[in-house]
Amino acid sequence: MGRILLLLAAVFSFSVMPAEAAEPPSLEIYGNLPSIRSLAISPSGERVVFLRDDGEREYAAAFDFKKNEMIGGVNTSDIKAHDIYFVSEDYVILFVSETEYKPGYRSEYEFTTAFSWNVETDEVKELLRYEDELHPGQTGLGYIVGRMKDEDYVFMPAFIGLPNPDLDLLKVRLESGVSVSSESGTYHTRDWIVDENGNVVAREEFDDKANLYSIFFYVNGRPVKIYEEETAIPDKSLVGVKPDGSALIVDVTLADTDRDALVALTPNGKFSERLYARPDAEVESVLSDFNRVVYGVRYSGLKPSYEFFDPALERQIASAQATFPDASVRLTDWTDDFETMVLRVEGGAAPPAYYLYRPSQHQISHAGSIYEGLGADQVGSVNIMKFKARDGVQISSILTLPPGGAVKGGYPTVILPHGGPASYDSVGFDWLAQYFASRGYAVVQPNFRGSWGFGESFKEAGHGQWGRGVMQHDVTDAADAAIKAGVADPERMCIVGASYGGYAALAGGAFTPDLYQCVAAFAPVTDLPRMIFDEGLERGRRSWVVDYWTKVIGDVNKERDRLEDISPANHAEAFKAPVLLIHGNDDTVVPYRQSRIMEGALKGADKDVELVKVKGGDHWLSTSEMRLETLRALGGFVDSHIGQ
Template identity: 25%
Template sequence: MTMLRHLCGPLALCALLLAPRTLPAQEAEGLRAAEAAQRALPRAPRLPRTAFLENRTLVAAALSPAGDAVAYLRERKASRALWLLPADGGRARMLVGATQAEQVTWSRDGRWIFLRGPRALAIVGVDGLSGVRVPLGGSERRRVMKLDPSQPAAVLLRERVAIGNGERWRIVRMDARGKRTLLREEARWVHDVALDAQGRIVALARFEGDHDALYRVRPGGTLHQVLRLRPMERIELLAALPDGSQLMAGNPGGDFRRVLRLDANDRLQTLHEDPRAEADLDEVVLDPRTQQPLAASYRSTVAATHGIGDAQAVVADIARRFPGRDIALQAGSGPSARWLVSERAATLRDPRWWLYDPRNGGLRRILDDPGITADSPKEAALARKVAISYTASDGRRVHGFVLLPPGVDAARAPLVAQVHGGPINHFRAGYDGVAQFLANRGYVVFQSNFRGSTGHGRAYTFASNGDYGNGRVQRDIVEGVRWLLAQGIGDKDRVGIVGHSFGGYSTLLGLTFQPELFKVGVAGAPPADLGWAMRWLVESGDQGDLPDRSLRQTLRALSLDATDPATRARLHAQSPQANVAKMRRPLLVMAGGADRTVALRSVVDYGARLRALGRPVTLLVEPGGGHSPVAPLAREAYLFAMDTMLQRHLGGPPPEPPGPRLREYLRANLRIAGPEFEAFATK
């Protein structure tokens, strides 16, 4: 939930939903029908807080290039291990007993597995032999870029080389035995590269100081610029094809992110885009051998996956097996190789995994033993997530979602607006632990993908026009709440607002400027003055020191460049910090003691100002915590505190009592204890 990771970059209804866009009246009618259907269901049992912490036993899974095995990371208590499951139905065997890895990637020859964690890359042979271990990060800022598709078993690394007060960037190939080959060195940050079959870099995308650009790399190593990218245009180099063309994903020269081909004559062609003309491309599936695109997924309002070329029939058959679901696919190489299918939905905390055999259409569920799936909440206990669109007061269509708890009369239920971080981010059609937790307590949850959000094209992101104070962006959220109330969704006298990072900032805005609507707020890591926070982030925060040095340009394009005095003054004038005297609604603020995205001192200062004015505020600070809570106890405290606050002021059910460890955590870390938390205040 980091603010500038969301700025620049803490799952569902799907598949074959290709109907044309509906009119506003039809959407309202559909929403009311969905609410009636949910109201008629039995009331869901209240689940424990811990059921929503997303402590998934299965961390990651990857299909081998031949489609004959699945490698997966499985967590048991405090131990995480790498396992290998034969696709033919044999028993899984453990390859690594202890690892901190979070991602699994196969080598092209299927003999090695690359385990990527936050601090190291480890390479393991499927025969049980270990390869090398490479530290990541550090002064070299070493990162894994991608698998090297030209080699049997190698990855591409990007490394920083310090030269006096300057720096250069190296692209290095490293094979499974640790052999390193320098492929290129650049003075500028290289985002991505493409290699031909001989292992030569033939294209690269890099940051040019005030924009990104795509280059072809000529045989002698000189560069030929092909594309100059506009702000918020992004490309991903997927493959260099034998005919000299480049397969890419991105949005250059258009509004939506899509599958692209740059031919040998530098002409850009669209290979696939959202048939609904509504969503950005989210994921592309490639054939491991030919590097040809097989499928494309779009996940903004609905989640849909479509086949490309010869794979259309296979993907359509898989999608038919999972109506109303979001499917993520991995393909083996060749027409007879198996596919790995991840089944996801708003009502599935943990994905379900399947193997699909294109030879006979066979579908077999895997990785479903009780040790993996036992703690996942039953779908009947979770809320349906309905995609909506509503018309803002200036005529723009705004997208979002509503979570409707089963067995609840939405007209009589409290309504909570949940605002996403970023602001350059978006809610997706899938599972959201905080939203499902609130819905399980009987709250209707509204998630607005207000203008300025991603996922709906570049024009939608720029439609904010920099109006991130008490202006157009905030009005999109407020008008969405009022539209829902007009449809009979939510009790107008019991409306709250919650969010993290930019969502926390929006929470403060809502309580400050719309107190007649929002009765209570919960703000995680909120910047009380967005202009000050943006400037701090550029000059002092972690993300202000991004190696590509593009943050200032991104903010400038979005009219958020707080190094500009006029922009900073505009944002400050509309900020909760400058209007603190207007804030009278009860507020819970949560923050991390070592947050490098939103400065803790600014959060504490805002809380102290409210307290000095006698306002009802609570401040909970996680010692040593970052921008978002990670440790299980800190995340449970986050949910408990939110539950306590909303119950007191919106009339939800009493919170599940805290255990001894959680009670002690609250006593130790409440910097300011408002009336809702007097029982935990240090005497």
């Protein structure tokens, strides 16, 4: 990480006729990272920081409202900056990563770390850089789980020791980046909760070999095991503490509601009450302070909704949402007293933007455009589309139409299944969908069975249903629904996806070859037995990750023939449409060889295929360079086959 540190020098200077649309924005507006992202506010509300991409360079910037000026900046052009936030009035945390390879390890991995940035002095320090016993090759480094009240110290979990490390909790000084004390964990520790005085409150563990999940509550500085459960795949998660400190808060799936909810776990190990639970939505995000004191939750849904311990805060957020009735309003940050909140608003008629909300002043002010240069008349309209699948189950989708477009039909159409597969698409600003909409395409994003956010039964209905089952049928039925609704031109339809969505795109080309005129997949899984084998090799055959994929896809030992049969690489001869494969050679989630396998199979069957290798590309397209290369290849491919 020495190279990262050297790069962080301060650099501040500051019918069937679609409606006619405005001149489309440049590809670069979508391909570059957002102009502003991760906007965060200081505890007092007097400063903000954000990550900035001006089209030429990327950097972190800080603005002081009292001084009415920018007060500093840090160059992030040559690293992957993921997040930025305040931990005190003067100190900011910059969370970054880079893909690394260490001799003795099987493959590349994504190394993460955190830097403290003093916006008063412009000093930048890598946290834990000088920790002598830091275990090499660990992922997940750089996360902060607590801070000291009125002192410049934070608490960070890290694996310490060789050859068998434990996940200890380190107290780290922001000024130097050096740890000054630690609390011992174990190899099985996976999370900590610590209060603002530096006292450990709780610890969470999972023994992957013994299949034991445990929660420890600290009494007078000593851990007491208050909960234990035998499970191959943990379905509970310690997320925080109640505001009065009387109980821990745990994320669970409730049998009667079939949804993720938050419940209280008392110090005597009893689940005592439901704190946040709805029959029609999942707890998607926990809203808490740095020491995990929970204020409320954001629920899943095609538009987000909220619930708080404080009814007044709940009313304030509802008022903000009412200001933007057609958009999704996401609360992303707030001051210590909630007098100022940061809102990210997207999915309505206006371009996505950050707003500062001051409820006591009844004021919502524009804080920054997320995609600068994008006008209101250039934003594709985002609609909710629901249809019945072939077996009668209702499926929700997001339909994005060209700017000014109406549902009259005749649009060349992109079917865009999401990745995961346990995720979902909602009303918002999807940069890829908006790019295609700006070029005259309709974009359909189906929330097929196996998606998260619609209940445990809906998610589990996708288990074992990859390729030839209901997961893929729902994607196909979404395409058919768009045709029947008069939105899509059946002669100009392409399926595009990334990660699992890339698998679904290739499965569409293999198992419904007459439906699509082109197929494009970014970082796809193409050979399922090989994928599960690689996971076992990387993590161990008894890892919960292998158990998870066995549950979701199938048992490679007992069902190899079925998994071979639903692997697109084994059906190259069935493809009729041309195929574009895009894959980063530094992908640490889905190996690049998965696309090489698919390319080889299609070439062997004498099919039309191109593989674009994104040099240095990761699974998330973390930089503008990666996004631009991908979008140029993808946009040109789709235009050449179903464009106007």
